[in-house]
Amino acid sequence: MRFTRFVRRVILLAVLPLLLFAIPAAASTSAVSAASKTTGTGWIRLAHLSPNTPAVDVYLYSFGDSSAQIVLHHVAYGDVAPYQQVAAGDYTVAMRAAGATASSAPVLSASVDVVAGHAYTVAGLGPESGLRLQVLDDQLTTPPGKALVRIIQASLKQNVVSVTWGGTTLNGNLAFGSVTSYQTVSPGTASLVVTGNGASTLASIPLAAGTVHTLVVLDGAKGLQVDNLLDAAGSGTDPSGGPATGFGGMAPRAPSSPLPWLMAIGAGLLLALAGGRRLRRVPAARS
Amino acid sequence: MPARRRTAALLLAAGLVVVGAGATGLVLTRHSEVPQAGTLQVLPAPTGPIEAAAPQGTAEVAQPVSLTIPAIGVRTSLVHLGLTSSGALQVPPTTAVAGWYTGSPRPGSIGSAVIAGHIDSYRGPGVFYRLSDLKRGDRVYVRRADGTLAVFEVTEVQMYAKDHFPTAAVYGPTPNAELRLITCGGTFDYTTRSYLSNTVVYATQVT
Numbered sequence: 001m002r003f004t005r006f007v008r009r010v011i012l013l014a015v016l017p018l019l020l021f022a023i024p025a026a027a028s029t030s031a032v033s034a035a036s037k038t039t040g041t042g043w044i045r046l047a048h049l050s051p052n053t054p055a056v057d058v059y060l061y062s063f064g065d066s067s068a069q070i071v072l073h074h075v076a077y078g079d080v081a082p083y084q085q086v087a088a089g090d091y092t093v094a095m096r097a098a099g100a101t102a103s104s105a106p107v108l109s110a111s112v113d114v115v116a117g118h119a120y121t122v123a124g125l126g127p128e129s130g131l132r133l134q135v136l137d138d139q140l141t142t143p144p145g146k147a148l149v150r151i152i153q154a155s156l157k158q159n160v161v162s163v164t165w166g167g168t169t170l171n172g173n174l175a176f177g178s179v180t181s182y183q184t185v186s187p188g189t190a191s192l193v194v195t196g197n198g199a200s201t202l203a204s205i206p207l208a209a210g211t212v213h214t215l216v217v218l219d220g221a222k223g224l225q226v227d228n229l230l231d232a233a234g235s236g237t238d239p240s241g242g243p244a245t246g247f248g249g250m251a252p253r254a255p256s257s258p259l260p261w262l263m264a265i266g267a268g269l270l271l272a273l274a275g276g277r278r279l280r281r282v283p284a285a286r287s
Numbered sequence: 288m289p290a291r292r293r294t295a296a297l298l299l300a301a302g303l304v305v306v307g308a309g310a311t312g313l314v315l316t317r318h319s320e321v322p323q324a325g326t327l328q329v330l331p332a333p334t335g336p337i338e339a340a341a342p343q344g345t346a347e348v349a350q351p352v353s354l355t356i357p358a359i360g361v362r363t364s365l366v367h368l369g370l371t372s373s374g375a376l377q378v379p380p381t382t383a384v385a386g387w388y389t390g391s392p393r394p395g396s397i398g399s400a401v402i403a404g405h406i407d408s409y410r411g412p413g414v415f416y417r418l419s420d421l422k423r424g425d426r427v428y429v430r431r432a433d434g435t436l437a438v439f440e441v442t443e444v445q446m447y448a449k450d451h452f453p454t455a456a457v458y459g460p461t462p463n464a465e466l467r468l469i470t471c472g473g474t475f476d477y478t479t480r481s482y483l484s485n486t487v488v489y490a491t492q493v494t
Contacts, residue, residue: 043462083462085491119462140460211398212460233398234460235391239376242452242485243403243469247382250407250416251475251482264309272302278295 043083043119044112045138046093048075049154051219053128055098056107063090063111074098078154078218080121080229088116093133095124108133119232121214126177127156139182139212140232147207148182148231152216155224158196161217165205166190174217182212187236192226199223209236327417330357333428335436348396349431351387356468358425359417361385365429368403376403376469382413385468391458394429395437395492399461402429403469406482415470419444419486427466427490439466439490446472446486457487464492 046058058081060070069091072081075098090113094106110133112120119138126132142148151163151171159176162169166188171180187209194201194217201224207213212231217224333355353364368377368386379386385404392398405413427439447453457467466489473484 045462085463138462140462141455142460210460230397232460232462233392233396235388235399235401235458237370237374237390238454238458239370239388239390239401240374241454242447242449242457242471242487243376243378244471244481245378245403245415245469245485246406246413246471246475246482247409248407248475248477248480248482249410250412258313261309261313264312265306268302268305268307268309270302271305272299275295275297275299275302279292279299282289282292282295 040088040116041085042088042114042116043085043138044091044093044114045081045083045119045121046072046075047080047121047123047216048077049080049152049216049218050124050126050128050131051077051154051156053077053124053131056095056124057098057100059094059096059102059106060084060086061092061094062087063092068102071102078216078225078227080123080216080227083119086114088114090114093122095133107131110135121231123152125152125154125179130177134179136179138214138231142210142212142234143184145187145209145237146184147187147209148212149185149207150182150214151180152214153178155196155217155219157219158199158217158224161194161196161224163192163194163215163217165192165207187211194224194226196224201226203228208233210234210238328360330355330360330362332357332426333430333436335430335434337436337438348393348437349433349435351394351400351402351429351437352432353430354385354402355428355430356421356425357428358422359420361414361417363404363414365402376401378403379405379414382408385414391467392464393431394439394466395431395435395464397462397464399458399465399467400429401458401467401469406470406472406486413470415468415486418468418470418488419446419472421468421488426493427468427488429466437464438493439464440493441488441490443489444486445489446484448473448484449482452485466490466492 055074055076058072058075059068062069070084092109092111094109096104096106112122112135119140121136121138123134124131125134139148153174153176156176161174162172185207187207189206192203192205203226205228211233214229214231216227351365355362363385366379366384366386368388371377376388382405385402388401391401394400404415406415407413421441421444423441425441429437468488470486471482472486473482475482
């Protein structure tokens, strides 16, 4: 009888740790949280591309805020400011004559709705008499292994031009003040030829895979001039997936299957029970 | 003592020993210790001529040669990484250095420059062991071959399951000079001997 109680106690002691450790093991099943949405910012770039318009001061206002978030002074024809990273939302771009007070009425203004992850070029385009602020949506992705290119025609002297790159006609009849959409081209370095009525220019222009370009045709000191703006750049070839950057030496050990151990415990319990029973059946020898 | 009784007692004892061994094994496999990394040394920020972000990316910047992240004690030279035959990003040959993917823009020029490093080796921490500890606003310094320094600020730290790796967000074009620091993370799969996730730190050049 006493033996039976002893055996029970032993069994209880053996099983208790199982319960204690089985519960946390089951609860610690890890899950990787899905990526949260990114920072909620976009980009704005301001440009002056009106040949006969004097230099301007360009102001960027967050909608409803009367103090400017960004002020660019003395922006002259052909100037393209670097992209500014801004919080997504509504903005107003205002142009004033260079040196005019911030409180004076702007010559021109335009509103821009910046969507997170998108980039915009806000350019003063056209002749001074018909100056307008145009908001351009700048593309940030290229087809795999390709380059993207678009053209802004800002030459008033050669008011219609044709543009070829490496023998391929990008646009054969591009009027002053117009902007093409992006075209996909096979990457490489090739000569860009811009031809107007009375002038032409030739430049070696590299368009690498994974890059986005805007070519701006300008009136130069003499003849035509081309600015190659890099709108965005990524990897020429995107690696497939994430790299294998670990060997596991610092990894938390994943709990191995407890089954073999549980089976061993079970077998041991059966053995002990069998032994205990037999002990009860066989009377102890009395001396 | 009769032989039968002795056998029974032996049986009981053997059974208890097996139960004990099983319980010990179970407990030990649930609680094996992970080797501990050394204490964190916070490094001073490097000094040197700081190159302003190139205005429109036309200016060539020099190749990156070393990387310093004071907040997590990283100071390493940078090797060059290409792609494997299967198109994946090569990884540095040792776990002690990080590498720049030569197919990505150079750090400090327009675009998303990619730098990868190991989280660990078979037995200890690798160069990017603490990458996921970085916080928004932490500074990252890349020294270039001409001695100039490109300074970046962390904007985001993300962990992605490898089968949902956002290739476009990580490697795709950006309109400003950015940096992507990549290592492994998450659960380690002992059957394939690889981590199931990647940690990606996004940083933007500050001037």
